[in-house]
Amino acid sequence: MTIERAYMDHNATAPVRPEAVEAVARVLALTGNPSSVHAEGRAAHKIVEDARVAVAALVKAKPAEITFTSGGTEAANLALHAARNALGIRRIVLSSVEHDAVRVAAAHSGLEVEVLPVNENGIADLAALAGLLDAPGKGRTLVALMLANNETGVIQPVAEAAAMARAAGAFMLTDAVQAVGRMPVDFVALGADMMLLSGHKLGSPQGIGALVWRDELAFEPLIRGGGQELRRRSGTENVPGIAGFGAAARAAARDADAYTRIAELRDALEAALKAAVPDVRIFGENAPRLANTSLFSSAGLNAETLLMILDLDGFAVSAGSACSSGKVARSHVLEAMGVPPELAKGAIRVSLGLANTRAEIERFVQSWARAAVKARAHESDVKTGAPESASVRAAASSAVPA
Known part of the structure; x- marks a missing residue:
């Protein structure tokens, strides 16, 4: 007897949207390096930039603030590297419910790590955050608080935490991997300085994501080479994956x-x-x-x-x-x-x-x-x-x- 299957694991990965499949197939039929100046290269470059606009629009950011990565995990590692080396961050205050992509990256970042507790409902303790931000002699601080938890779905008070961080001269990182496409996300309204995204959570192919980085902040790349991705991440772009991400972002906005x-x-x-x-x-x-x-x-x-x-x-x-x-x-x-x-x-x-x-x-x-x-x-x-x-x-x- 054949058992009918029901897929109920979208937080692990969402089914690839038909629009993303079509976009990837269309790009795979083309040839061209986005860094090349000939017509084929310009066409590939346009595909990347159109996707950048679509992803930026979904999270209310500027296109120039979007850096494409291989996923949310790379975005987390890139963010912590740049925070330490370009912003002079020396300490990270990390919520106790962050995804391992952020927790493990923080543990290996060379930053002093302090943990922000949550209550029995899984919501970050903002009173505890105030105490951690008020600690003297700790150096420049980065607060990491995810927008929505991957296990419980609990939505965190990121805007409030970001306002507290800014008042204390600290910076704010939010992991929006699970939130994007499932709730309204506004990078500016949240007050974050950096945000993590992953395409496959909202219906793009796996292996593509993005780091949103506030454009007036200094940046230090982790991967060096040809200076692609606005000189933030070198290496020839994953044009099919980026095209799929852009298509999935447009579809997610339509289906909100x-x-x-x-x-x-x-x-x-x-x-x-x-x-x-x-x-x-x-x-x-x-x-x-x-x-x-x-x-x-x-x-x-x-x-x-x-x-x-x-x-x-x-x-x-x-x-x-x-x-x-x-x-x-x-x-x-x-x-x-x-x-x-x-x-x-x-x-x-x-x-x-x-x-x-x-x-x-x-x-x-x-x-x-x-x-x-x-x-x-x-x-x-x-x-x-x-x-x-x-x-x-x-x-x-x-x-x-x-």
Whole structure:
């Protein structure tokens, strides 16, 4: 029997939009280096610049503030390198729920790292930020606060934090990778000095992203060579990827209102989960969140077991973040929110997109509720040392949607 699949892992990567596929195919049929002065080179250059305009328009930035990179991770490393070497930054105040792309880059940046705590809803503690910014003798400071969390979807008070940073003579970095295309993003209104973007979260091909850098700030490149990308990132541009990013940005701007419907689906999902398993915990439920994201758990579950059963049932979801080389590890986000380990270890993230339906939501809740029974049985067997239960052994054959 063929099981109908439902893709509910858009925060890991979104399906490539048809407009992006068409743009990439069109560019692949052309020849020309954007740095060449002949007609073919000028045509390639125009493709890059048109995409730069589209991406800038999506986040209300200037085209000259957009530097294309290989993705959000490179953008993070480039931002920290330039902050240290061009702006004289010596310390970074990093929220405890930042993505590993920023956390690990900060740990290896040579900057002094201080952690900004969050409350039980996953929202940054601005009173604690005020204290950290007021610390004397710490040198120039960069505050890193993501716009929306990749695991919980919680939206952070970036504009307020940026205003505090500016008043203290500090700079502001925001990771908008999950936010762009899922909520309005205005680089100027946020008051950030630098922002991270990744194309594949909003429907471009993978392997393309951007760093938004306030144009009046000094800059120091990390990759040197031919001086491409406004002398901020050398190397021949990924023209097909950039064209796809531009096309996806234009489509995301067009479809901005669709997230009202997606929010209704997310709310229906969470209501059905509560009805099916009353003790389910939805993380960040009392905070502003992205319309498409729900992270939840119930006691006695193991996410790794759940993911296998749900996959057999036809559902693509994640255990929190999907950016750890396929490994299911303890969530630093839930740890920062004070979630007990026994509850955090069973957390499943559903992140919806334009193609998801109410029928898929209903089918998923039925599947998750059945999977929870099997996962609890498996956990019980592990704890007691008993042979694997018949319910778990039968998962592959019986995990068919009702």
